[in-house]
Amino acid sequence: MIRFHLERSGVPTYLQLVQQVHQAVRLGVLKPGDQLPTVKEVVGTLTINPNTVLRAYKQLDIEGIVEGKRGVGTFVASDARPTPPDDDRKALRSALDRWLARARAAGLTDDEIATLFDDTIRPPAISRVA
Amino acid sequence: MSAISTDALGKRYGSTWALRDCTLEIPAGSVTALVGPNGAGKTTLLKLAVGLTRPSFGAVEVLGLAPREDERELMPKVGFVAQDHPLHMGFTVAETLKLGQRLNPSWNDDIARTRIEHLRLPLDRKVGKLSGGQQAQVALTLALAKQPEVLLLDEPVASLDPLARREFLNSVLEAVAEHAMTVVLSSHIVTDLERVCDHLVILSESRAQLVGSIDEIVASHRLLTGPLADASDVARVHDVIRASHTKRQTSLLVRANGHVYDAKWELHEVDLEDIVLAYLGYGVAEYELEEVVR
Numbered sequence: 321m322i323r324f325h326l327e328r329s330g331v332p333t334y335l336q337l338v339q340q341v342h343q344a345v346r347l348g349v350l351k352p353g354d355q356l357p358t359v360k361e362v363v364g365t366l367t368i369n370p371n372t373v374l375r376a377y378k379q380l381d382i383e384g385i386v387e388g389k390r391g392v393g394t395f396v397a398s399d400a401r402p403t404p405p406d407d408d409r410k411a412l413r414s415a416l417d418r419w420l421a422r423a424r425a426a427g428l429t430d431d432e433i434a435t436l437f438d439d440t441i442r443p444p445a446i447s448r449v450a
Numbered sequence: 451m452s453a454i455s456t457d458a459l460g461k462r463y464g465s466t467w468a469l470r471d472c473t474l475e476i477p478a479g480s481v482t483a484l485v486g487p488n489g490a491g492k493t494t495l496l497k498l499a500v501g502l503t504r505p506s507f508g509a510v511e512v513l514g515l516a517p518r519e520d521e522r523e524l525m526p527k528v529g530f531v532a533q534d535h536p537l538h539m540g541f542t543v544a545e546t547l548k549l550g551q552r553l554n555p556s557w558n559d560d561i562a563r564t565r566i567e568h569l570r571l572p573l574d575r576k577v578g579k580l581s582g583g584q585q586a587q588v589a590l591t592l593a594l595a596k597q598p599e600v601l602l603l604d605e606p607v608a609s610l611d612p613l614a615r616r617e618f619l620n621s622v623l624e625a626v627a628e629h630a631m632t633v634v635l636s637s638h639i640v641t642d643l644e645r646v647c648d649h650l651v652i653l654s655e656s657r658a659q660l661v662g663s664i665d666e667i668v669a670s671h672r673l674l675t676g677p678l679a680d681a682s683d684v685a686r687v688h689d690v691i692r693a694s695h696t697k698r699q700t701s702l703l704v705r706a707n708g709h710v711y712d713a714k715w716e717l718h719e720v721d722l723e724d725i726v727l728a729y730l731g732y733g734v735a736e737y738e739l740e741e742v743v744r
Contacts, residue, residue, distance in 0.1 A: 326645070330719070332665075333645055360627040367619050368645045369481050370627040 321357060322350055326366055333368055337376035341385060345400050352401070356386060356394040453478040453600050453632035454499055458508035461494050468494040470656040472508070476634060476649065481626060483643045484636035485726055486653035492636035493533060495653070496602050500530045512600055526556040529593030529601040534609060535586050539578030543571055543588060550592045562595035565621075583614025587621060594625050603635040619646055644722040652729045659729045664722060671725045674702040674715040684715070692728040703728040
């Protein structure tokens with residue numbers, strides 16, 4: 321069983337739940353056949369709208385990560401497996417490490433690096449109000 | 451389907467409008483927040499929906515029924531917790547439940563007993579000896595044991611400390627998860643509503659300023675910032691909710707009709723609290739706004 325948590329990050333609540341299940345399956349914390357908390361349990365621990373939980377579980381169902389069994393509960397799908405970090409991912413990670421070392425050597429602070437990254441990854445002229 | 455619908459609904463006390471020209475639909479199964487400063491008409495709207503007062507103009511329907519004319523059919527389906535959750539302070543918890551059972555034909559005593567047990571409230575304790583949070587929970591228990599299809603809560607958490615507020619909202623949301631029902635809760639506190647509710651009605655100066663799904667509301671509002679400029683270009687296409695200017699900069703909170711695409715403006719997302727405050731800013735004095743924030 322996993323326990324959900326929420327961050328004030330601007331990421332919609334239902335998406336935070338979806339991502340936490342993804343993460344837990346990836347890390348092997350959730351295994352095929354494991355039950356997700358009931359809607360009532362999630363609602364009772366996080367004080368969130370039941371429709372938000374239903375929406376997250378529906379999305380996970382569509383993605384094939386979980387299977388809803390009517391009247392029983394929501395379970396991790398039998399073919400959901402942790403994904404081992406593949407070679408592409410490793411290569412990208414080490415390239416990013418090298419780039420980070422260069423940025424720090426150039427005198428950028430972590431905040432400045434994060435800002436540069438955000439600016440690059442988002443379309444220009446769109447930013448979030450903190 | 452709408453759980454509650456109003457059509458040009460108005461209520462006037464003498465020469466004062468408590469609610470004016472209010473037309474809205476509250477979808478069945480939603481958890482809707484009714485937000486606005488004190489005196490905006492929130493309590494009036496709820497009292498009209500539950501038939502405690504008669505409309506001066508227009509009409510209100512709950513579950514397709516008229517609250518006053520169809521009272522006998524409708525009232526068993528509606529739970530209402532009034533502001534400050536009035537209870538008989540001299541009754542014990544057990545006596546309060548007994549009264550609820552006598553007065554409500556649709557009373558489910560299992561629901562009531564299970565809740566009281568779960569909350570660890572002593573049945574022989576006088577209601578007046580309970581904490582504010584516990585009294586609120588007893589009042590909620592009375593409403594939930596009716597097994598209502600529509601639950602109306604007037605400022606349910608305004609007088610509660612943060613922990614009791616959280617526990618109360620949990621109780622409401624768990625009940626919604628377990629038994630499908632429509633919830634309307636009024637509040638002058640905006641914090642946390644984004645998580646708890648999925649629909650929103652903003653009332654200000656006796657009028658409904660904004661009605662809709664919270665997802666759509668957040669998706670359609672943007673803050674534009676740019677060099678000091680005239681906002682009329684933007685206002686031709688989008689609804690400018692609030693404009694503020696410094697000597698160098700103009701900020702516009704807009705409800706966007708389609709894409710905002712203008713190199714002159716920098717575009718920011720805004721959260722629900724900022725949107726609500728912008729709507730309440732309509733002619734509301736600063737000190738009142740501060741109250742809303744608190």
